[in-house]
Amino acid sequence: MIDSANKEREKRILDAAAALFTHYGFDKTTVSDIAAEAGVSKGAIYLHFESKENLLEALLLRELQAYATAWLARIEADPLGGTIGGLYKNSLYALNDNPFISAVFRKDGRILGNYLRKQDNLVQKLTESQGQSSRQIFVQRMQEAGAVRDDIDAAVIAHIMNMLSYGLVSMDDILPAQEIPPVEGLIEGIAEIMDKALTPENGADSAAGKAIVRDLFEAGRQVKIEYKIEIEAEQLTADS
Numbered sequence: 001m002i003d004s005a006n007k008e009r010e011k012r013i014l015d016a017a018a019a020l021f022t023h024y025g026f027d028k029t030t031v032s033d034i035a036a037e038a039g040v041s042k043g044a045i046y047l048h049f050e051s052k053e054n055l056l057e058a059l060l061l062r063e064l065q066a067y068a069t070a071w072l073a074r075i076e077a078d079p080l081g082g083t084i085g086g087l088y089k090n091s092l093y094a095l096n097d098n099p100f101i102s103a104v105f106r107k108d109g110r111i112l113g114n115y116l117r118k119q120d121n122l123v124q125k126l127t128e129s130q131g132q133s134s135r136q137i138f139v140q141r142m143q144e145a146g147a148v149r150d151d152i153d154a155a156v157i158a159h160i161m162n163m164l165s166y167g168l169v170s171m172d173d174i175l176p177a178q179e180i181p182p183v184e185g186l187i188e189g190i191a192e193i194m195d196k197a198l199t200p201e202n203g204a205d206s207a208a209g210k211a212i213v214r215d216l217f218e219a220g221r222q223v224k225i226e227y228k229i230e231i232e233a234e235q236l237t238a239d240s
Helices: 004-024 031-038 042-048 052-077 084-096 099-105 109-117 122-129 132-144 154-173 183-198 206-239
Strands: none
Touching: 004 031, 004 042, 004 052, 004 099, 004 109, 031 042, 031 052, 052 084, 052 099, 052 109, 052 122, 052 206, 084 099, 084 154, 084 183, 084 206, 099 109, 099 154, 109 122, 132 154, 132 206, 154 183
């Protein structure tokens, strides 16, 4: 039987960690800081998480699932959500709404700090499992479904998509704020360019595109469950 009080406490701890890691960074945030922000004792945190690193990994898996769920919900609600522009637009909106995942996406050293130096860290594992090759497979499936032009190499399209995503979340570090247009305008502009450049001449099948995203969502969910089980098993081994 699930202890709802403990689950609520765990949620408060993760919410506090997300806010503090995003604002101050992983290295500068202490477990005591998280406890104070969450309104719990320091000892209570260790009832849920073996270490600050373990807490970060749990937060990463939670926020990735939240990001993916938000993206899928946006796509399902959008009549053109299954087109390449609709898929990409809704992905970027979901990414922009989650500052922590935006930081993970660009491997922000200020926010993730020394955790990125940990061998086989979870950010590295997830990047390898859901990186360029996964996006390329997605593009290939969209091409096979007739939702994306098939006369352009899928690897090239996937790389351009990555460039645009990284650019959206990292331009603040390169250009002065006054030179960057509002995010909504940028996202809508990117989507329009993607649609005009990559939609087949006879149009795109939005329903087919949505079906592909549902499949990828479920596959990604299974990957996150496997990592969660792995992390929990490591913690049990360390405790025994």
